[in-house]
Amino acid sequence: MKVISIFFLLLHFGIIAADNAEGAYVSFKNYGRDVALFTSETANIYTSNIGQEFYLNHKIIIQVEKGYKDKFTHLTGVFQTQLLSELSNSDIVLISPKKGQFLTVYKRLENISSVEAVQPDYAIVKKHHRTSKARKGVNIHFKPPNRLQNSQCEVSISPTRIAIIDDGFDFSSTALSPFNVLLEYDADRQEVMIADTTRVAGHGTMVASVIASQLNSKPISKMSHVAEVVAIQQASTLNSAMILAFSVAQKMNADIVNSSWTLPFVSQLLASVIDDGLLHGDVSFVIVSAGNHAQDACISNKLSVIEGVTTIGALSKDGSIAPFSNYGNCVDYYAPSTALLQKQNKRIAVSGTSSAAAMATGEFSYLLSCGLSNNDIEIKNNKLK
Incomplete structure (x- = not known):
């Protein structure tokens, strides 16, 4: 099992208190932690209580019990639904509200018992990927790296x-x-x-x-x-x-x-x-x-x-x-x-x-x-x- 520091675990699961979510445009739970999004001066860009900026397309993702994925097509304020993923015990569905109905539909979904989780569809604005820079400082302690082994076998069965x-x-x-x-x-x-x-x-x-x-x-x-x-x-x-x-x-x-x-x-x-x-x-x-x-x-x-x-x-x-x-x-x-x-x-x-x-x-x-x-x-x- 991957070992994570106690502090990170507490923060990740919301045991350490996050910033106050009062006045948030919309909020959602992620691993039990409240994530609150606040409007900014830029359209569709929202600041948060976790230090990240979010872009919202004003669609909604829900995790719903098996057998209920088709029940949301006719929900008041919903324009369209789409099945994103079928899991073994639940389904992930994308909800597209009608224009101006995002918050109303979002609140309705939060109160439906068959809905296990509700989150706005988002992308992180300030992505950190594929940028190289040198490690700062010299006091970082590393465990010996677990190097990938280069192997060969006698017979390849199938690609x-x-x-x-x-x-x-x-x-x-x-x-x-x-x-x-x-x-x-x-x-x-x-x-x-x-x-x-x-x-x-x-x-x-x-x-x-x-x-x-x-x-x-x-x-x-x-x-x-x-x-x-x-x-x-x-x-x-x-x-x-x-x-x-x-x-x-x-x-x-x-x-x-x-x-x-x-x-x-x-x-x-x-x-x-x-x-x-x-x-x-x-x-x-x-x-x-x-x-x-x-x-x-x-x-x-x-x-x-x-x-x-x-x-x-x-x-x-x-x-x-x-x-x-x-x-x-x-x-x-x-x-x-x-x-x-x-x-x-x-x-x-x-x-x-x-x-x-x-x-x-x-x-x-x-x-x-x-x-x-x-x-x-x-x-x-x-x-x-």
């Missing part, structure tokens, strides 16, 4: 299925030809991406390339494809889009889900979807990057706090923790931060916890294709409990 949640996919590169791309889906637009659409190679392409490079370094013989890929475009970090992205990955029976987002705040609803896929679905690993902020991952990237998520930090060439890498008890493994990729006639170096997490994704995919279980892989890599 695994990898879902990559990111932005900027372009699979036209020959370096990605070993992948069998099953689906390209845009979780922000909620539509399948057409194959002949003009693509911009971005961060998602880099992640996919590192995964492919790691798999291509293995003796995977007599397999036409090294892995099956589900590419899920998700650039907005809207909570509803992130929930939908993980839900699509699970519906596509992904063995591994890779995400490079580093989030300073995570909804319990998103965490429920991730947790349900690991416990009751076919997902063996959800692999996230620790983040490039030279901070404690438990605080800087709340995805790392979710039980069952595998968080990857970065190593320097000398085997020490990279100066930019997030660290701490929420980091499960550390992998090399730098990967060399072929681009046209050049070899380019990419570096960061995203590339380290991609390398780990390729390694775990390979081991799953060898017939190892997720428990076998964790034991093989001496995962620190």
